[in-house]
Amino acid sequence: MKTLELRYVWEWPVRLTHWFNVICIIVLSVTGYYIGDPFVSVSSTSSYVMGWMRFLHFVFAYVFTISWVVRLIWMFVGNQYARFPAFAPWASKAGWKNIARTFCYYTFVKKELPHCVGHNALAAMAYSGVFVLFLIQIMTGFALYGQFQPGGFWDGAFGWLLPIFGNQGLRLTHHIVMWLLIGFAIHHVYSGWLMDVKEKNGVMGSIFGGYKFIDPDED
Amino acid sequence: MMHDPEKSLREGSVSEEILQQWEARGIKRRDFLKFCSVMTASLALPASFMGQIAEAIEADNRPPVIWMEFQGCTGDSEAFLRANQPTAAELILDYLSVDYHETIMAAAGHHAEAAKHKTVDEYKGKYIAIVEGSIPMGADGAYCTVAGDSALNIARKVCGNAAATIAVGSCSSYGGIPAAAPNPTGAVSVSEAVPGATVLNLPGCPLNAENLTAAIVHFLTFGKLPATDRFGRPKFAYGKRIHDNCERRGHFDAGQYAEGFGDAGHRQGWCLYKLGCKGPETFHNCPTVRYNEGTSWPIQAGHGCIGCSEPQFWDTMTPFYRRLPQVPGFGIEATADKLGLGLAAATAVAFGAHGVASALRKGDETDTKVKKED
Ligand code: HEM
Ligand code: HEM
Ligand code: SF4
Numbered sequence: 001m002k003t004l005e006l007r008y009v010w011e012w013p014v015r016l017t018h019w020f021n022v023i024c025i026i027v028l029s030v031t032g033y034y035i036g037d038p039f040v041s042v043s044s045t046s047s048y049v050m051g052w053m054r055f056l057h058f059v060f061a062y063v064f065t066i067s068w069v070v071r072l073i074w075m076f077v078g079n080q081y082a083r084f085p086a087f088a089p090w091a092s093k094a095g096w097k098n099i100a101r102t103f104c105y106y107t108f109v110k111k112e113l114p115h116c117v118g119h120n121a122l123a124a125m126a127y128s129g130v131f132v133l134f135l136i137q138i139m140t141g142f143a144l145y146g147q148f149q150p151g152g153f154w155d156g157a158f159g160w161l162l163p164i165f166g167n168q169g170l171r172l173t174h175h176i177v178m179w180l181l182i183g184f185a186i187h188h189v190y191s192g193w194l195m196d197v198k199e200k201n202g203v204m205g206s207i208f209g210g211y212k213f214i215d216p217d218e219d
Numbered sequence: 220m221m222h223d224p225e226k227s228l229r230e231g232s233v234s235e236e237i238l239q240q241w242e243a244r245g246i247k248r249r250d251f252l253k254f255c256s257v258m259t260a261s262l263a264l265p266a267s268f269m270g271q272i273a274e275a276i277e278a279d280n281r282p283p284v285i286w287m288e289f290q291g292c293t294g295d296s297e298a299f300l301r302a303n304q305p306t307a308a309e310l311i312l313d314y315l316s317v318d319y320h321e322t323i324m325a326a327a328g329h330h331a332e333a334a335k336h337k338t339v340d341e342y343k344g345k346y347i348a349i350v351e352g353s354i355p356m357g358a359d360g361a362y363c364t365v366a367g368d369s370a371l372n373i374a375r376k377v378c379g380n381a382a383a384t385i386a387v388g389s390c391s392s393y394g395g396i397p398a399a400a401p402n403p404t405g406a407v408s409v410s411e412a413v414p415g416a417t418v419l420n421l422p423g424c425p426l427n428a429e430n431l432t433a434a435i436v437h438f439l440t441f442g443k444l445p446a447t448d449r450f451g452r453p454k455f456a457y458g459k460r461i462h463d464n465c466e467r468r469g470h471f472d473a474g475q476y477a478e479g480f481g482d483a484g485h486r487q488g489w490c491l492y493k494l495g496c497k498g499p500e501t502f503h504n505c506p507t508v509r510y511n512e513g514t515s516w517p518i519q520a521g522h523g524c525i526g527c528s529e530p531q532f533w534d535t536m537t538p539f540y541r542r543l544p545q546v547p548g549f550g551i552e553a554t555a556d557k558l559g560l561g562l563a564a565a566t567a568v569a570f571g572a573h574g575v576a577s578a579l580r581k582g583d584e585t586d587t588k589v590k591k592e593d
Contacts, residue, residue: 151454167535
């Protein structure tokens with residue numbers, strides 16, 4: 001029998017940006033999918049379906065970008081679970097042990113649970129990848145967006161991507177990354193649920209309230 | 220916002236003397252004024268520049284022109300020569316002294332070559348070089364030779380000594396169709412073949428003759444080539460996206476799309492986005508200037524834009540009738556959405572299975588009692 005203690009792990013900026021990201025990704029995926037494949041065709045020329053879809057996409061794109069930047073800043077000023085070393089377990093020996101342990105648990109090799117105060121090592125690596133995917137979406141998105149005004153701010157900021165990857169290359173990347181994020185979300189919610197059930201650490205609740213149940217022997 | 224030619228005449232912006240000289244050459248003053256005002260507008264200059272333009276093309280500084288054709292289809296020459304009004308392209312063509320142009324010159328063989336060399340030597344650094352078609356670098360340039368010399372050597376010599384080089388059409392601007400994968404001849408653009416040359420790209424398949432005329436007028440008026448974008452194209456002609464000036468844009472924003480050629484939506488002039496239109500990816504002034512003296516342009520005629528004025532369009536804008544390119548490494552029928560949906564479904568199935576296995580697995584749960592932290 002283990003005695004777990006309740007500990008404040010996810011500070012409010014981590015939780016806030018998490019939920020902003022979730023909402024943004026849902027809206028951006030729905031509107032983005034419509035932009036890529038306008039499956040609803042309307043009969044009245046006075047409608048503005050694509051117009052609103054694009055408007056929403058761009059508004060949430062800004063929100064998403066701000067949220068990403070805030071989370072990036074928190075990587076440098078947040079607590080130990082939010083800082084960037086937590087996202088690079090491959091950089092330390094303990095991290096590698098953690099990776100091996102989590103991997104063995106997920107692949108049914110061992111029954112011993114990973115038990116981490118912050119993210120478990122595999123989750124942390126997945127999040128690093130996801131933060132990069134977020135950045136790719138932001139960069140390709142604003143490069144595409146900037147084309148409405150060559151020489152404007154966004155064109156200046158990300159337009160240099162166009163000669164390298166080509167306009168269609170950026171679009172395809174932007175489109176494929178949406179699917180990668182959807183794939184991640186499915187896996188992410190599942191493993192959150194799994195750990196919640198097995199570790200009994202309250203991980204699902206933690207992203208709302210910030211507290212997790214921690215095994216004091218673990219740190 | 221039409222510029223009124225008569226008004227600028229009254230204001231004296233184009234001198235009476237110049238008008239009379241053009242009349243003596245058989246060009247009506249109205250037509251000449253119209254030409255000047257179209258050029259002023261094309262170059263996005265204020266109307267007050269009209270007089271300056273009129274003077275520039277009147278001044279007796281006719282730069283000789285050498286027009287070279289390499290790996291191309293002569294479509295750009297055609298576009299230029301077929302201009303049907305004396306007021307636009309033809310006027311400038313008459314005005315310039317085209318010393319060499321394989322399709323239209325009277326001379327042939329050694330005489331023609333001699334004329335070309337003479338111009339290069341006599342007007343070093345003063346003439347305008349125009350290149351149509353790409354330049355093959357493969358097999359030491361053997362794939363395209365003119366009068367026993369390779370396109371590469373000719374381009375290096377002629378463009379390298381020109382005051383300015385204008386690459387007309389997508390082939391000379393970016394390699395175009397000859398440079399499409401697998402590019403058997405090693406075709407490249409003029410700026411790649413002659414890195415030191417001052418090159419203005421006027422891509423398009425073919426280029427729009429109006430833009431060439433305007434570029435030349437700009438050069439005559441200001442003594443330099445117009446400002447360009449990051450692909451070496453003049454901003455006055457390639458500064459706006461087709462999609463942002465398209466006459467079907469209202470249907471795009473509304474959500475009205477032709478689903479097939481000849482269907483009800485197509486016949487009503489709805490947006491061609493779902494038929495693979497690349498207007499959202501392409502910069503060109505087709506919607507405003509149109510082709511053949513403003514007669515029409517592809518989207519007006521009912522076909523989506525294929526992005527012909529963008530670099531490597533044959534490789535990057537295909538498939539022409541689909542919105543997105545193919546995902547590299549997968550078959551023709553695998554669109555990004557099919558693969559994505561497959562990925563999402565596979566993830567769900569895999570984790571579903573993992574979940575069932577985990578639920579059946581006993582003895583791995585933490586046995587707990589919770590203590591509140593104080
Ligand atoms: C998680 C984030 C995002 C997702 C899932 C997403 C998804 C998509 C998708 C699927 C498309 C359609 C692509 C196509 O088939 O052509 C699209 C288009 C686009 N997205 Fe995003 N996007 C995201 C973030 C952003 C951001 C941050 C921006 C920045 C402004 C942005 C700007 C655009 C633009 C400009 C287009 C093209 C719109 C058009 O052609 O009218 N997106 N997005
Ligand atoms: C019902 C929806 C979701 C729930 C309940 C949820 C829950 C959680 C939980 C519990 C954590 C902490 C995980 C840990 O300790 O290892 C977390 C972190 C994270 N989640 Fe989610 N999540 C949801 C949706 C999403 C979606 C849709 C995305 C993006 C595609 C996402 C991206 C992330 C990222 C990037 C982190 C790392 C957070 C950080 O350190 O800033 N989540 N989530
Ligand atoms: S036809 Fe092409 S360029 Fe015109 S609005 Fe539709 S997608 Fe844009």
